[in-house]
Amino acid sequence: MGTGEARADSLCAIDDRDREVCLDQPAERIAVLSPGATELTYAAGAGDKVVAVVAYSDYPPEAQEVQSVGSHTRMDLETLVSLRPDLVIGWMTGNPPEQLETLEALGMPVFYIEPRDFEGVSSTIERLALLADTRQEGDRVAAEFRNGMAALAERYYDAEPVTVFYQVWDEPLMTINDEHLIGKVLTLCGGVNVFGELSRLVPRIDDESVLAADPEAIIAGGMGEENRQWLTHWEQYPGLTAVAQDNLYFVPPSLIQRPTPRLLEGSRLFCEKLDRARDKR
Numbered sequence: 001m002g003t004g005e006a007r008a009d010s011l012c013a014i015d016d017r018d019r020e021v022c023l024d025q026p027a028e029r030i031a032v033l034s035p036g037a038t039e040l041t042y043a044a045g046a047g048d049k050v051v052a053v054v055a056y057s058d059y060p061p062e063a064q065e066v067q068s069v070g071s072h073t074r075m076d077l078e079t080l081v082s083l084r085p086d087l088v089i090g091w092m093t094g095n096p097p098e099q100l101e102t103l104e105a106l107g108m109p110v111f112y113i114e115p116r117d118f119e120g121v122s123s124t125i126e127r128l129a130l131l132a133d134t135r136q137e138g139d140r141v142a143a144e145f146r147n148g149m150a151a152l153a154e155r156y157y158d159a160e161p162v163t164v165f166y167q168v169w170d171e172p173l174m175t176i177n178d179e180h181l182i183g184k185v186l187t188l189c190g191g192v193n194v195f196g197e198l199s200r201l202v203p204r205i206d207d208e209s210v211l212a213a214d215p216e217a218i219i220a221g222g223m224g225e226e227n228r229q230w231l232t233h234w235e236q237y238p239g240l241t242a243v244a245q246d247n248l249y250f251v252p253p254s255l256i257q258r259p260t261p262r263l264l265e266g267s268r269l270f271c272e273k274l275d276r277a278r279d280k281r
Helices: 035-043 061-065 077-082 097-105 118-132 135-155 181-188 207-213 229-236 262-279
Strands: 011-014 020-023 030-032 050-052 087-091 110-113 162-167 191-193 217-220 248-250
Touching: 011 118, 030 035, 035 050, 035 061, 035 087, 035 110, 035 118, 077 097, 087 097, 087 118, 097 110, 110 118, 118 135, 135 181, 135 262, 162 181, 162 207, 162 262, 181 191, 181 262, 217 229, 217 262, 229 248
Parallel strands: 030 050, 030 087, 087 110, 162 191, 162 217, 217 248
Antiparallel strands: 011 020
């Protein structure tokens, strides 16, 4: 990662908008503007430098003790500015651009992130660790995630395919396509996403299209960590292969719906569910 025109003593990293962000000294007061950014910053070893979070920043648990500055879509800029962050971690498509532009105009460096794939998770942790000067911890966590995902990819490289419907929401009924991070987990585990070809990342569908696709397994994310009723909904269709084979599974959304190191645990769970479906053949 070149430092461009920056002075040799500054810390520079390229963000996900391909902008070079340079600091004169390691970040000591970090504002994180999405729950995923919170988790990634703690993973990078810089949790004790976080001075501001947004709503739903619930992991790790100690993040809940940090001052909240509103939600990711509407920050309380006055409170945020009063906390004097020397680095703001923005969410590329989740935060209002005009609010982040205001922070930049006030002289706060904004580092935009949005990991879209497995490597993006590791790379984001490494870049955050660079800016916070916590590289020993950050690089270790990033390597652990990278190696864990590579091991899964190798293990399931030639697994028997299983057709899957992943339910990301119930009303309206929503799924994900192959480009979505969860879609990439599904593929990694030897799953074939029955709605993978749809153009939207998070398409809306209906019961009829699920019945027509007739997946061998249904995996639900749900709200909170346990949400059986999303799965019992499908039991009214005994003709569905997933129902007939008893392949209705739940994976806690916190492990699969954020681009953070916990995705490794979520991916292992996902792969285990598909193994169960294979074992029933």
